[in-house]
Amino acid sequence: MKIRIEKRLEIPRYAGIIVPVISVAVALLIMGIILLVFFVGRLGNLSSAFRETVEAYKEMLTWPFANRYGLFSTFMRMVPLAFVALGLSFAYRMKIWNIGGEGQLYMGAMVSTWGALFLFKDVKSPLIMIVLLSIVGAAAGAAWALIPALMKAFARTDEIVVTLMLNYVAIFWVDYLVYGPWKDPKGYGFPGTAPFPDQARLPSFFDDEFHIGVFIALAVAVLLQYIYRKTGWGFNSQIVGDNLLAARYSGINVRNYTIIALVVSGAIAGLGGAVQMMGVQHRLQHGFSPGYGYTAIIVAWLAKLNPLAILLVSFLFGGLLVGNDQLQMFYKLPMALISVFQGLVLFCLLGGEAVSKYRLAIVKEVPENE
Amino acid sequence: MEDFPVLEMKHISKSFPGVMANDDISLQLKKGEVHALLGENGAGKTTLMNILFGIYHADRGEVFINNGKVSITSPSHALKYGIGMVQQHFTLVPSFTVAENVVLGLKDFGFVIKTKTVESKIKELSEAYGLPVNPRARVWTLSVGERQRIEILKLLYTGAGIIILDEPTAVLTPQESDMLFKAIRKLVSEGSSVIFISHKLDEVLAISDRITVLRGGKVVGTVEREKIDRRGLVRMMVGRDVLLDQEKPVVETGRAILKIENLNVKNDKDLMSVRDLSLEIRSGEILGIAGVAGNGQRELAEAIYGLRKKVSGRIELDGHELRQGNVAERIRAGLSFIPQDRKTMATCPNLSVMSNLFMKNSICELVHCSPWKLDGRRMHSKADELIGEFSISTPSAKTEVRYLSGGNLQKVVLARELSNEPKVIIAEHPTRGLDIGAMEFVYKSLLSQKERGAAILLLAGELYEIFRLSDRVAVIYEGQIMGYTPPDPSYIEEIGFMMAGARQEDH
Known part of the structure; x- marks a missing residue:
């Protein structure tokens, strides 16, 4: 008798x-365990390190969800994740692997900034302004994705490589603008544009802690679900996603x-980029996205490309990011340790997913007839 | 030439769910001979060789090598016994050099590959057998023919004495085939034995010493090359046991619905495989096309359906010329296609029975709803209706079709292709791999479509099926129609002649 790992049928x-x-x-x-070792190093004895670890955990897990400020921060982090993940789901359903969410987000942010500060600067109505910026933001993301789309459709290039590479182009393009021509002269040398005018900001509540981007994301999710x-x-x-030949047939x-x-x-x-500008950042800045476009790949995938599940998963991931900020601020944990933690979560989620495709089976050995 | 069997397979049987792939097959390979395994696609040739090579395990039967009984459990095990196989799909690493690919998987070259030694040995072998290839070239830069030579050199390098070639010429140009044949001759003259798998008569006659013909998983017979001709082989391949156990419905045929004029189509290798072909099918008529597989049947079907571009010619459906490569237009015009690849083309394995039933853009016509608002309830009840009408046995309409048996999968395809009252139906090997019950169902469905007035083009390998269903039989050879006969077994000799390339007026 021995134990064997075999693939699950279902x-x-x-x-x-x-x-x-x-x-x-x-x-x-x-x-x-890692935190415990870290705190032992800092505090010198095991029992207080243990207490500190438990406290830190409590903070990280409860803060993002259990109080008003934490919750609002979580929603704020959720919005860009949700937009990009919703967008990705649209392509992933057809097994078209758009890795360029980050670049499309940047392009949306960039062009909506252009609209807010230059192109539409004479528009005074907030409603018209917000609609216009949303449209140009989405159009910019669409145009950025049109490049790999045409290359794939007509020259059969691999969309994974092209979309990924275009991310860097978009990021550096934004950097060029915020360090160069668009840099705010009153910005004390920081790499960012001038702030958006008031009419280019999303309506928000609770002392500007909560903007309506969440509802726009919800609307997009419902539309996609439909x-x-x-x-x-x-x-x-x-059909295209399951069998390309059958689709042609x-x-x-x-x-x-x-x-x-x-x-x-x-x-x-791209719409997500515009919303992020209008709702949270209010100006285009160097590195405004800490990799939302990449995390969104995991979000879309964990949610099994279901739009409503994407909202839920991006909310939880938003909470994770906020909890980590909290650890960094109050427990003075080094940034690197936070990155390790985020990596661990992803690693375990992906690993768990892979492992769940298999099961352990006990098999009786059949003597081989030689 | 010595005359003892280096390899003997006795009473090998292997069944897959629903199919008896090998049924009591025995085969003897002598030292220094080329032994051909001849048979249609699906006759069981590849399965038999996969058993010998240790990829499948036989349900019953024994294998002897040099008169000793062996049990081969894996390809590397087979190599130990000196059996090597060149598969239809090559197993080379494109970014490696030829030499690296040859030693790949060998255990005895040590930690550092002695590239020089390997390269010079490959050079030696390649010159000795007339298989030119540069040992330093990277595989991705090489042609298909050269890649095949590497596979053969790899076997020679390991010292395999029994070499299996699975449809080796399918990917080769005629010149490359000649080169391969010379190498095979050289190999056997030095004492190796070769099993040559093919469904092409000419090649088999050109290269073999003995020929074993398989049909439907059984051995039809083994013959010496000298004692048989092309015609005899055709007879063995298609069989004489043609029965007509059921009357065909008599239908008044109407006007010509499908008209093809001077059609030329190229295959994937960019060779012309349908040449100047013209035909006409009337409403209420089934035209059966007989021929050895690979004579342009597939290209003909795909060109009519719009999946493959025609080079020239005219395809007309009910008086309207069909445009180049537009499948959607043909579906709307009432053209149905039952392709031979049920799993790879006709269905989406991971989608539900319902999705597969509505896979074509005809959902909205079937259930009368807008593409902007699909009516789930109506789709469901229509799906259930079709499941009942075509007696598809499935747990529910939501079951993914990869869980269905071959017969039920084909019923899903039939339900989709036939329920929309098509004007023309192309049926390509519609019963391949099905059991008797499912076969009967397919026959009945096609015949009732004919009664309704559809024009049906039937492409089948089994003459039995063609006689059973068709009103006229056309014989195809190298993309041309050699002639027509009535669907009557008494014409089997004539059909055999034409399948082997003789024109009707020749005799």
């Missing part, structure tokens, strides 16, 4: 909930679908 339904929970628990456990579930497009995109114009998938994907991420 992944049970409950695994979708239990596996991520266990994975996060494992990540917390491993991080706990498209995926109820329209011919959603139906056909499943069904009379689907695969080239058009490829182009539209990437363009819409980029448009939603």
Whole structure:
């Protein structure tokens, strides 16, 4: 008798909930050990280090969700994640791997800044301004995604490489502008543009702690849910995603679908960039996104590309980011340790997902007839 | 030439769910001979060789090498017994050099590869056998023919004495094939034995010493090359056991619905594989196309359906010329296609039965709803209706089709392709791999479509099926129609002649 690892035929339904929970628990456990070692080094004895670790954990897990300021911060972090992840889901459903969410987010932010500060500076109505900036932001993201889309559709290039490379182009382009021509003369030398005028800011509540971007994300998610579930497009995109040859056989114009998938994907991420500018940043800054576009890949994937689940997962990831900020501020943990922690969470989530495809089986050995 | 068997397979049987791939097959390979395994696609050739090579395990049967019984459990195990196989899909690392690929997987070259020694040995072998290839070239820069030579050199390098070549010429140009044949001759003259798998008659006749013909997983017979001709082989391949156990419905045929004039189509290798072909099918008529596989049947079907671009010619459906490569237009015009690749083309394995039933853009016509607001309830009830009508056995309409058996999967395809009252149906090997019950179902469905007035183009390997269903039989050879006969077994000789390349007026 021996134990063998074999692939599951079907992944049970409950695994979708239990596996991520266990994975996060494992990540917390491993991080706990690292934190404990860190605090022992700082405080010198084990028992106070242990108490400090428990306290830090409590802070990290409760602050982002259990009080007003924490919760608002969580929502703020959630919005860009949700927009990019929603956009990615549109392409991923067709197995078109857009890795360029970060670049599309940057382009949306950049062009909406251009609109707010230069192009539409005479527009006085907040409603018109916000609509205009949203449109140009989405258009910028769409245009940025159109490049890999056309290359894929007509020259069969690999969209993964092209979208990834375009991220760097977008980031450096923004850097050029905020260090150069768009730099705010009154900005004390910081790399950023002048602030947005009041009419280019999203309505917000609770002393500006909470802006309406969350509701825009919710609206996009509901719209996508409808498209995926109820329209011919959603139906056909499943076919393209599952079997390209079958899609051709069904009379689907695969080239058009490829182009539209990437363009819409980029448009939603670009809209996210515009919302981030209008709602939170109010100016274009160097490095305004700490990698939302990349984290969103994981968010979209963990949510199984379901738009409503993406909202939930990006909320939880937002909370994770806020909790980490908290640790950094109040426990003076080095930034590197925070990065280790985020890495651990992702690693365990992905690992858990992979492991759940297998199961342990006890097999009786059959004697080989030689 | 010595005459004892270096390899013997006795009473090998292997079944897959729903199919008996090998049924009591016995085979003897003598030292220094080229032994051809001939048979249609799906006759069980590749399965048999995969058993010999240790990829599959036989359900029953024994393998002897040099008169000793062996049990081969893996390809590396097979190599130890001196058995090497060149698969249809090559197993080379594109970014490695030829020499690196040759030693890849060998255990005895030590930690550092002695590149010089390996290269010179490859050079020696490649000159000795007339298989020119530069040992330093990186594989990705090489042609398909050169890659195949590397695979063969790899086997020679390891000293394999029994070499299996699975459809080796399928990817080669005629010149490369000649070169390969010379190498095979050289190999056997030095005492190696070769098993040559093919479904092409000419090649088999050109290269083999003995020929074993397989059909439907069984051995039809083993013959000496000298004692058989092309015609005899065709007869063995397609069989004589053609029965007509059911009357065909008599239908008044109407006007010509599908008209093809001077059609030329290229295959994936960019060779012309349908040449100047013209045909006509009337409503209420089934035209069966007989021919050895690989004579342009697939390209013909794909060109009519718009998946493959035609080079020239005219395809007309009910009086309207069909444009180049536009599948959606053809679906709307009432053209249905039952492709031979059920799993890779006709269905999406990970989607539900319902999604597969509505896969074509005809959902909105079937359930009368807007593409902006699909009506889930109506789709569901329509799906359930089709599941009942075509007696698809599935737990529910939501089950993913990869869980269905071959027969049920084909019923899903039939339900989709036939429920929309098509004007023309192309059926490509519609019963391949199905059991008797499912086969009967396919026959009945096609015949009832004919009664309804559809024009049907049937491309099948089994003559039995063609006689059973067709109103006329056309024989295709190298992309051309050699002639027509009535669907009557008494014409089997004539059909055999034409399948082997003779024109009807020749005799």
